[in-house]
Amino acid sequence: MSHNIFGHLFRVTTWGESHGPALGCVIDGCPPGLPLTPEDIQVWLDRRRPGQGKFVTQRQEPDAVRILSGVFEDDRTGGPVTTGTPISLMIENVDQRSKDYSEIAQAFRPGHADYAYFAKYGVRDYRGGGRASARETAARVAAGAVARKVLGPGVAIRAALVQIGPDAVDRGRWDWAEVERNGFWCPDPATVEVWERRLEAVRKAGSSIGAVIEVEATGVPAGWGAPIYGKLDAELASALMSINAAKGVEIGEGFASAALSGEENADEMRPGADGPLFLSNHAGGVLGGISTGQSVVARVAFKPTSSILAPRRSINEAGEAIEVRTKGRHDPCVGIRAAPVVEAMVACVLADAFLRHRGQVGDKVAAASNARAIDD
Amino acid sequence: MSHNIFGHLFRVTTWGESHGPALGCVIDGCPPGLPLTPEDIQVWLDRRRPGQGKFVTQRQEPDAVRILSGVFEDDRTGGPVTTGTPISLMIENVDQRSKDYSEIAQAFRPGHADYAYFAKYGVRDYRGGGRASARETAARVAAGAVARKVLGPGVAIRAALVQIGPDAVDRGRWDWAEVERNGFWCPDPATVEVWERRLEAVRKAGSSIGAVIEVEATGVPAGWGAPIYGKLDAELASALMSINAAKGVEIGEGFASAALSGEENADEMRPGADGPLFLSNHAGGVLGGISTGQSVVARVAFKPTSSILAPRRSINEAGEAIEVRTKGRHDPCVGIRAAPVVEAMVACVLADAFLRHRGQVGDKVAAASNARAIDD
């Protein structure tokens, strides 16, 4: 990961500001021959799209994606497939309303990247947070859609909100199907109402609130990840921490593992049909930086939206004391819209890990190694 | 970060197994002209060295570092300075006792990387965990010593244990001086005794326990970090998660920020002498992936040591059910010895961020940008 590019063999470059003409990404190194249409990408973008509920920003962006390169009709099927060359995806910005931001052109909003960008670059696009806007995450979601194609149907990645403010879901009531039914990606039907009440209060107060997202990838075979510094969990940590407003990442038991004993924590194994049968998954599917074949599980903490109506003390570019109230259209809880982004980043990391693993050991060795654990 | 190399301009490659002849690192891209002697590095290695207390492994390794390249006498001072070429550092393994590990040659120890390495590579150096051993972290500490030279005395990095098992320090009694006085890197004198009792019990039970480390870097100027995917916090997350046994990383308020309101979380600013004066540091010194000039604060969760005497169910390379008891010399709490490693990784990330920032904006622009925030 460096600057605006991440990945090693499956490499994603994103570009674009909140209020520029467009944003997009270029995916380099994608395997050839994968069927890919704009609709394959649009379905994921639509899940991230703003303007879909009263607790998300009212900015209306169709987020219609165009594929500008890297796809061509397959001479056998006639359908569009990836060609192995760079896939350029573009999403035009439509509903920008730049005038909303004129007030804050000289102000550093507390909790935002305003001051940091100014200190680094000496110039910044202040409209809607510019490059630091969550709109950039649309490009990640688009890339993630392609990454899912690389991973194939065997690997499933899904995220759920597990906490908003102080209210966590009851894991005993966890139901993945429920996640698709409510606007909060909440796996626990009983918690939905609690969150609604809290968010209503937060919205009325002109305030905002944080959240925690859990993501799970099933079907990841053992062997992905490249120790020591390209460990699968290290790459996930980096990818997830790079999402706007993320402040913490944990794998498997995460911070709770500090309080466990060695007996509790170390997942026992028994012989299984095609590899070890793990009796628990405190590790979150990663040991020594390499996938074990169990589900890969991670959680990301998101801070409250920094754009709030409540007045806050700050300074402006001239260094003068000011007071800031951020009007405009903002999500009271950025975590709610981050679930598709979290999924997309996990998809990209896994696609890259898959290709790198295949590069180092080859299809056959990989298959053989996996099998050997129980067949030898 | 890829495989065994991390960093972009300040680039560290590490190598070596627990029971091979030696381990080491190569640092590429180090600025020239920095005074550097083996002693400058040894002092940090000595802090990480095993065999220094009853709650750490009894393996006795002098960890004497040799500088094999990249340093030459300065023609003005006559003392050794970095030349800008690769700095190769080597530490010989002395106290290996490979026989301790013969029993586990075919076994996959639960919670270890044994199975994952085997599944990935089809072959593994099982002695002491091979490449996955915490001995590898000596190379990180050596690199971190050089990174501190790059950062200069203005940037101070120090870590403390804030939790062992369920017992957290009382932050009201925090005293950095205390960290150097006890064997636990504990900043709270009253907690030392609590931890001692717990560790004694853990050791007697043949068990192990997890921990949380907090690290703080002061003196980091505003502007370091390269959004979007090379964000300073994303790089820290990756670097810290890559440490053996790490399961979670958080920046500033971290997971606790999920429960905060926007007003609580967004650090207010007032005009200060040379830049903004922040009234709080929930952000942990990073906004939008760029340092703000506040202290950079992170925490890392470590799982309990997986090598425990208590018998655990597992399988072997032949896929048969076995029971594993890990004898040998092991730390009951790997977190205790991880503090210098955490510091070293933060130092390396910051040194790299510094050089990259300087590359993109130059000394003068950087200085000017920082100043402009209040002077314009």
Place this chain on the structure above:
Amino acid sequence: MSHNIFGHLFRVTTWGESHGPALGCVIDGCPPGLPLTPEDIQVWLDRRRPGQGKFVTQRQEPDAVRILSGVFEDDRTGGPVTTGTPISLMIENVDQRSKDYSEIAQAFRPGHADYAYFAKYGVRDYRGGGRASARETAARVAAGAVARKVLGPGVAIRAALVQIGPDAVDRGRWDWAEVERNGFWCPDPATVEVWERRLEAVRKAGSSIGAVIEVEATGVPAGWGAPIYGKLDAELASALMSINAAKGVEIGEGFASAALSGEENADEMRPGADGPLFLSNHAGGVLGGISTGQSVVARVAFKPTSSILAPRRSINEAGEAIEVRTKGRHDPCVGIRAAPVVEAMVACVLADAFLRHRGQVGDKVAAASNARAIDD
């Protein structure tokens, strides 16, 4: 350089096919605060544009560039400047005429990348060579325009054709002003007529011909380049060899140096006003992979255009013997239009080397080191 991305700190990703809707590039890591308008880029694209003479392809492309991100109004001057975030540039394809290529959809044209792409990816965009088309070089030229902004007016880069087919220029008549006067980038007025006659004959024969381009960068200070594997000449070699149809690269005396004696080849030095005064430049401005302060000089050999009307034996995707005649609109000598591309690649390499050098040693050290050579 990897796949479709090159550079380290000044990083360029290009995308697009000859007959897709558009092509473009994303420049990551550009220093902030550089004035940049579409016109700054267009002027260079216009130099590369096809349809400007009878010896270049008749395809008519306006090559109008759009800046989609990374530029914003400076709050002091009001003019657009780079912000330090990714600069996305897009050029729409207008005059594609895909029907011209239907005949060769299944054919592998000799000398083209057709077969190689098919063998690698199993699928290919055959229209106009797809990704392998020289149209891709428009994106390079656009990136080069930004690179020139990074380098500033002190570094001048200019290319000239020095050979077409067997006919080389007479270096005794070299006149840089002449390069801008004829359609061949020819620095020797007397050779223009020779080349015209040869190209006329080549065109009539439905054939094509190769060429050699020389490029010179003046104003490059001593110290750029990163030995051992990121040597300035190695990076130039890679960048120039990556241009379509390039088959050879040489620095300074190049292949002719094989026949020199050590006395002839080693450029002698005398004390100069601000550094050494070199008495010759056989080295082409690079020693040990680092710039010396002399002009950086390189040459690139281009093979003849592979798209020719003359029939050639080949095979098709089904492996059957066929005969291929490439109709369509093609340059009889691709070298003629490559001069702006060569300049652009040199600009990108130098901009990247500049930023990396500044990152490692800093503005002040760099300045001091340069000065010290004579002032101490």
Place this chain on the structure above:
Amino acid sequence: MSHNIFGHLFRVTTWGESHGPALGCVIDGCPPGLPLTPEDIQVWLDRRRPGQGKFVTQRQEPDAVRILSGVFEDDRTGGPVTTGTPISLMIENVDQRSKDYSEIAQAFRPGHADYAYFAKYGVRDYRGGGRASARETAARVAAGAVARKVLGPGVAIRAALVQIGPDAVDRGRWDWAEVERNGFWCPDPATVEVWERRLEAVRKAGSSIGAVIEVEATGVPAGWGAPIYGKLDAELASALMSINAAKGVEIGEGFASAALSGEENADEMRPGADGPLFLSNHAGGVLGGISTGQSVVARVAFKPTSSILAPRRSINEAGEAIEVRTKGRHDPCVGIRAAPVVEAMVACVLADAFLRHRGQVGDKVAAASNARAIDD
């Protein structure tokens, strides 16, 4: 390629100075399970070793390589195999004679990297050229030996000198077996005597002379190389140009292709047993940056050794005019000893290209794609 690291998946970091205690390399990303002993590497180092003839330096270095990591006994064969973790190789310097160099501590030798290193870094290890010494190439040769293991016996790489000074071999008499019989890697027995006479004269005159090496890799399947900027020929150009004293690189017909017509240059194809049968190889086995299945052919030009006894005008660190005569032990023609280095660099580039190609398309797709060209 960046600084002292090259390659993407098969990644080589080298370190060490001519007169430091040792030099070496770390190979990261090597596939696991490859048998590897020190002898496998030593055989290639012995071919590069100095002190083996009267026309090479008299410095006596055994160049004994140690494998410090990354290799372990295979549990099936008991022999040492690569484990997929970093392979650290070290060669100790034995015959350094640092006193030889005291005279030049303050001098910039014309044609050397002395001044350039000083201008870049402000400090340099002047002993024997420090990092810029050709001794560094021993590490490349060691890495190349491992790369050959990755490529397997199907890919054969061999180099020959084709020109010393103005004297080129007669290609009509080319005999690869002859290359192993004389001390010049000369494929033409009749030319050996010519070169001997010339080198004797050069040596007596205290002068030196340049050379050209040709390298050929057979058995490279179609599909390796990653366009656009990671083209196989671009990577070869970079790798070969990074060798000490290299000034030019060409692929296939190279600079001569400028004088060819399109009909001559474009290699015709006929149906073959397993892919196209090419009727010529002007392309040097690479089209569009991708291997075609033909032999990969490149040539590298080496300038004359800059260390000569003949006095040359120069300046010193103080900027004063001086005269330099380079005593010490030097090769009159560095090209002679570069043949094993050229082979090694080609091996490393190909191994990396192989792994990257496998990563992107997989074993099966690669195989299928290759076959499809004729089977469909």
